[in-house]
Amino acid sequence: MLHCRLVRSTAAHAEITAVRTGDAAAWPGAVAVVTGADLAARGDMAVLFGPVLLDQPVLAIDVVRYIGEPVAAVLAEDPAVADEAAALVEVDYAHLPAVFDAEEAFGSDTARLFPEPPERDPSFVDVTLRADHERNVCNTFTVVKGDVEAGFAAADLVFDDVFDSPAAGAVPLETHAVVADARGDRLTVWSSTQTPYITRRQLALLLGLPLNRVRVIVPALGGGFGAKAYASVEPIAAALSRVVGAPVRLHLTREEEFVTSTKHAMRVRIRTGVMRDGRIVAREATAYYNAGAYAVISPRKVMFGAYGLNGPYAIPHVRTEAHAVLTNTPPAGAYRGFAINQCAWAYEGQLDMIAERLGIDPVEIRRINLLRDGDTFCTGETLDHLRFHDLLDAAAERIGWDPDEPVHRDGDLVRAKGISCVIEGTITPSTSTATVRLGPDGSVDVLTSSVEMGQGIRPALAAGVARHLGIDPALVGVSYVDTDLTPYDQQTTASRSMYSMGGAMGRAADDALHKIRELAADLLEVDPADLEIVDGQVRVAGVEQQSLSLGEVVRRSQVGNVIGEGTLVTSGGLDPFTGQGVGSVHWHQSVGAAEIEVDTATGHVRVLRYTGGVFAGEVVDPVGAEHQCEGCLVFGVGNALMEELVFDQGQLVTGTLADYMVPTLEDMPRHHEFELMEDPEHGEVHGLGEPALPPIAPAISNALYRATGVRIRSLPISAEKVLRGLRERRESEQAAGQVDEVTSVGAQG
Amino acid sequence: MSTPAFFFPRSVAEAVDVMDSYDGAAKLVAGGTALTLMVQQRLVSPQALVSLRDVPGLGEVLVDEDSGLLRIGALVTHAAAARHPLVRRHAPLLADSLAVVGNAQVRSAATVGGVLAEADYASDPPATLRALDAEVAAHGLAGERTIGVGELLLGFYQTALAPAEVVTEVRVPVLPAGTGSAYLKYTSRSHEDRPCVGVAAIVGLADDGSCADLRVAVGAACDAPLRLGDVEQQIRGRRLDGATLSEFADAYADRIDPVSDVRGSAWYRREMVRVWVRRAIEQALLRSGAHEHSKERAQ
Incomplete structure (x- = not known):
């Protein structure tokens, strides 16, 4: 097996004028040095990939589009030798105009990433593209409901604000890793992917192989959080393996991980028209999602962004538009809270400014506007099973919300509470298939292509199947992913697995039980309709003494095993010009409430308490569900207070874990609590990987606003921004001749 | 870039000799917490790494009653110094400063000599040692000398140490009672x-x-x-x-x-x-x- 070390671009946007590989190739132990031009010259593989647009080169060809883009690969049996040789590769660049900010890149006169529009991946069918590469746009999505101009005309007040979210890293403990073996007429890949079947399709297209000759094996991942969705390192390893005729391993360093897949930076201008009684009557928003240099999944992300900007409110007149804009920064990909964090940061922050201006309590203004059963969402869907009001009231009670509660002050320290509500869809349409295999000893194999990445999908699926079959969960074994063996699943993203794979699994279990019933009827010489299956026992209805366990049925029938299969397909989709259709098979409903303390001398914010509420439908694995919410809390506090990929002319400044901060346990609130609201009659399981996340940052920001009157419009809520806000506020108040005691404390320090 | 040579001298004098033989192209390794990051990020590319691991006598903590100095060997880790009874009794300020550096992993490896020799501005113990009027003992080609921390730390990653000079001890004046x-x-x-x-x-x-x-x-x-x-x-x-x-x-x-x-x-x-x-x-x-x-x- 050969180890790969990549030589990465040091230019943000440039033509490659020369790649000198001689010294590296001559380095003792170096087996091969490969460039993008080398791959293109072979003619036996495609050299561009991408889940929607075939725009990303396996290794850069002629042009680099971001600092950190792979330009050449060095292979050696010893990874240290590969490192040494890689340092000897020299690349010459002729710089091109570069652009880093999405709004600047949108229609830029100077910088253009793609002179020619890239081709589409032919098998990606669910996104209608409105790409416009002349304007650096890889997709635009628009949602229109009602008559937004009429709405604004009727409004008593119109609020117009700009909010920013920065790029961030998912920071999985394990960085991307892949081993590819393209020897012979097959390709086998061991990959840390969240999307095994999509990756298989992408690799098959790249190497010109039928799907069944590409095998993707996925062991347990050390975290994913979206960053490992869609092919990224796999095409490199696969192409190199074909070149050298040996297995190739590529395992990214932490520094490489930071430039491989990021959260989208996003800027949104959001205008909201309200009546004096607090009703929102119109919303218009334009969002620029910074896609980075390659589209990856940004074309789909803008759909989530466009309807996401509506928020969980019944607004009669809406026009939202989200652009995915290409810039000379690392590719942005999927990221926990897919496009919604950035939306919620804007609309929930603005809503508290509206509430203050109108003199309405922040909880009350949400009660007035939250969607109720029967309301029409901006997508035209009539919504049901809405529990926003229950979630909000419960969260307000848990945090001890009191509209008249004064801000708590203790010297420089000021405490207050904040709240926020968020709606989020799950990927629709989507498909999962599953196989359940009952053995003669009563044990059960579950074959699934859901990826275990620490979220606990394997124990959760085991619990679900055990409950369905009425057996002990310890009897259920859940597979890891191997596309040669485990059936199709679309992807492990979008908090979809417990709904989609869980649903497919339930159908597979039902299918197996149906076959068990047929077999048991023969064994017991009764009509299948006379049998009932209770607690893993098959018996003639009403005759408890005459029963067979599931394993006994398999054994005595001599069928070897009983196989049940299940598929769950959801349908829907939205028109990209109007946003009308079916946006999501169900809607994630989430509420958060935070109590924070700000040091007004430093601007430093601590989260003292946090409580969230999520509509879970039905909780399958209570411990795992709680852990998912706690994971969201860590993510959310990091996003809110410290996480930011800082770029200087395209060069990442916070590219190590000494520079890029993730929260530690000391940064977590001392007290937290999550409500997982259930509705057993609804009988639907909602995924919990993401829903608790998006309300966190706005809840913290809203608490800061209540404590100090300082509105932070750009994440993260750094201490410095808060202190500047306090100073500006004090100055404007002094100018207005009304010195506020609270804010002057900060200045005296 | 090639793999640096690695040396394990058994005395300070030997360490000084090895350092001298590389004429500024060698780096001393104590705890290695800072150096490892710098090498990994290719901020430094030393030809040789000279570990002080096998040099005896650099791991002691004692109080010199005559001079009133708390003497801490250069290889004592932050964690060991922070919990050492003599440090806690005679220089609680230093113990407190060492106890808040980075995290437990860093504190268990980083040394009190190393943190001064590295002269990273974004560090906790140097300010404390400066306030305490601490000195370091350093051995070089010309023998031993003592340098006040204020004179030692010149700027960003810059010290008054010669390339072949090894910090062997940190000396901290014990504060009067009631301070x-x-x-x-x-x-x-x-x-x-x-x-x-x-x-x-x-x-x-x-x-x-x-x-x-x-x-x-x-x-x-x-x-x-x-x-x-x-x-x-x-x-x-x-x-x-x-x-x-x-x-x-x-x-x-x-x-x-x-x-x-x-x-x-x-x-x-x-x-x-x-x-x-x-x-x-x-x-x-x-x-x-x-x-x-x-x-x-x-x-």
């Missing part, structure tokens, strides 16, 4: 971040409650720990009331030449110096002899 001290580390982002600002303050009060001794060093906000001797001098004999502390903190804030980095802009650093100098002195006052009762309550 109050505090190190306050302020992190602007994650709790385990490097300091945005760190302030070490030492306060001794006269019987009449006036200030007999005030020493303040500000770390992590500029190229090397900042002490303003003239400002310290001016405050002696005065009562440390709120106005005096503000005046003192303002002097540090006004005269520092702060850095700008991801932990805070120069503007913010200056404001944080103003806040944390004052808070560190207030904390030190609470721990001084004049406030024994408060101290016990605080603990």
